[in-house]
Amino acid sequence: MTTFSNMRTEYPNEPLDLEHADADPFAQFANWLQAAIDANHVEANAMSLATATANGMPSARMVLLKGFDRQGFVFFTNYNSRKATEIAENPNAALCFYWDKLSRQVRAEGTVEKIAAADSDAYFVTRPRDSQIATWVSEQSTVVESRATLDEGAARIIEQFEGQDIPRPPHWGGYRVKPFRFEFWQGRPGRLHDRIAYSLQDDNSWKIQRLAP
Numbered sequence: 001m002t003t004f005s006n007m008r009t010e011y012p013n014e015p016l017d018l019e020h021a022d023a024d025p026f027a028q029f030a031n032w033l034q035a036a037i038d039a040n041h042v043e044a045n046a047m048s049l050a051t052a053t054a055n056g057m058p059s060a061r062m063v064l065l066k067g068f069d070r071q072g073f074v075f076f077t078n079y080n081s082r083k084a085t086e087i088a089e090n091p092n093a094a095l096c097f098y099w100d101k102l103s104r105q106v107r108a109e110g111t112v113e114k115i116a117a118a119d120s121d122a123y124f125v126t127r128p129r130d131s132q133i134a135t136w137v138s139e140q141s142t143v144v145e146s147r148a149t150l151d152e153g154a155a156r157i158i159e160q161f162e163g164q165d166i167p168r169p170p171h172w173g174g175y176r177v178k179p180f181r182f183e184f185w186q187g188r189p190g191r192l193h194d195r196i197a198y199s200l201q202d203d204n205s206w207k208i209q210r211l212a213p
């Protein structure tokens with residue numbers, strides 16, 4: 001067995017306590033994401049997205065956070081992909097961010113919904129042309145015969161839309177994860193890390209509690 005028993009990192013970071021955590025988890029998230037960007041993380045907006053089938057078999061993959069506000073966290077993908085199939089049968093999802101330079105993790109759990117088609121259109125036009133082409137070519141999560149199948153598909157789409165704007169394919173767009181729970185984890189020396197959890201209450205306020213590491 002390959003083991004990592006000697007691989008240990010100390011986390012000499014600032015504490016996160018109930019006094020200093022923002023009462024609003026979205027504001028707390030905004031602070032931490034900005035700090036991760038300022039610390040020059042490559043793709044600070046990358047997050048693990050976990051979905052599950054109707055009977056609870058989970059699957060996780062990385063996606064890019066493309067926007068957030070108090071309504072939730074938006075990412076873009078193929079509406080026929082494996083994740084989309086799982087979201088259609090089970091609208092619960094979990095997100096996880098990790099910023100190693102700051103020893104920070106953020107977790108969020110919530111429900112998922114498609115964003116408005118107009119909002120997907122608005123984002124699609126900002127994508128580079130080759131990314132737009134890829135959304136037409138890739139039947140995401142299906143088996144492809146070979147790399148050549150993808151390259152030939154791209155060549156066909158390039159020809160089809162030559163001299164024109166590329167429209168958003170109907171099978172591609174955004175989802176919004178609407179969190180009802182957050183957790184902010186700050187690595188601390190000696191493994192007694194700080195964990196601050198927020199849970200959404202019936203009156204739409206957020207209850208904040210410290211969790212044991």
Ligand SMILES: Cc1cc2nc3c(=O)[nH]c(=O)nc-3n(C[C@H](O)[C@H](O)[C@H](O)COP(=O)(O)O)c2cc1C
Pocket residue numbers: 043046059060061062063064065075076077078081082083084140141
């Ligand atoms: C850093 C990173 C960012 C990614 N961002 C996205 C994304 O925003 N949207 C997306 O559909 N796939 C993204 N992917 C690819 C997904 O991880 C995954 O392979 C793909 O969405 C298919 O997942 P599925 O078969 O579970 O639906 C990203 C992968 C990595 C490593």
